[in-house]
Amino acid sequence: MRKPTSYEIMIGSARTPPAQARSLLRKAIAATLRRHEVKDARLSVALVGDALIARLNRTHLAHRGSTDVLSFDLRDPRTANGAIEGELVISLDTAHREARKRGLAVSAELALYAVHGVLHLLGYDDRTGRAAARMYRREDEILGSLGLHGVRGEPHSRAAHQP
Numbered sequence: 397m398r399k400p401t402s403y404e405i406m407i408g409s410a411r412t413p414p415a416q417a418r419s420l421l422r423k424a425i426a427a428t429l430r431r432h433e434v435k436d437a438r439l440s441v442a443l444v445g446d447a448l449i450a451r452l453n454r455t456h457l458a459h460r461g462s463t464d465v466l467s468f469d470l471r472d473p474r475t476a477n478g479a480i481e482g483e484l485v486i487s488l489d490t491a492h493r494e495a496r497k498r499g500l501a502v503s504a505e506l507a508l509y510a511v512h513g514v515l516h517l518l519g520y521d522d523r524t525g526r527a528a529a530r531m532y533r534r535e536d537e538i539l540g541s542l543g544l545h546g547v548r549g550e551p552h553s554r555a556a557h558q559p
Contacts, residue, residue, distance in 0.1 A: 402436050403429060409443035411488060417503035420542070424507035427538050428514040429480065436479035439517075441510065446489040464490045465509040467516040484513035504539075504547045511538050 405422050412418075421441060429437050446462040453459045453466065468483040486509045495505040515531055522528035532548055539547045 404438045406440045420503045424510045441484045443488045449487040465513040467513040482517045
């Protein structure tokens with residue numbers, strides 16, 4: 397008998413995005429977890445501005461400037477049992493700027509960042525060409541399953557992601 401999935405996804409923001417964007421974020425995260433057969437997950441998503449994500453990027457990765465998403469794996473390796481526990485920090489400023497530049501809805505851009513961040517928590521890496529291509533293909537598959545075809549586009553500020 398298969399154990400049912402249990403996903404706890406909390407989204408917080410000083411500037412609350414529209415309900416449609418929050419709903420799509422949850423769907424994108426859940427789709428990513430389901431595709432990887434994750435049964436238990438507790439994730440928080442913090443939507444922040446460029447200034448805060450730049451500080452976190454510098455503090456945790458020693459990278460200068462803002463980025464689109466940072467992933468923090470909060471699992472205790474001794475007790476994780478395959479469960480995912482983490483935090484995604486997503487720049488709402490970057491999402492607005494990139495969505496406008498690329499002609500996308502902000503909710504689609506946020507979904508891309510959420511999928512990208514969760515993939516990092518699942519062990520994907522985008523530091524080498526081959527690994528990045530694999531990760532980006534997976535993003536396209538997941539976003540496409542949500543009806544978001546062609547959202548991935550070219551990577552832009554993907555210099556950082558997981559401390």
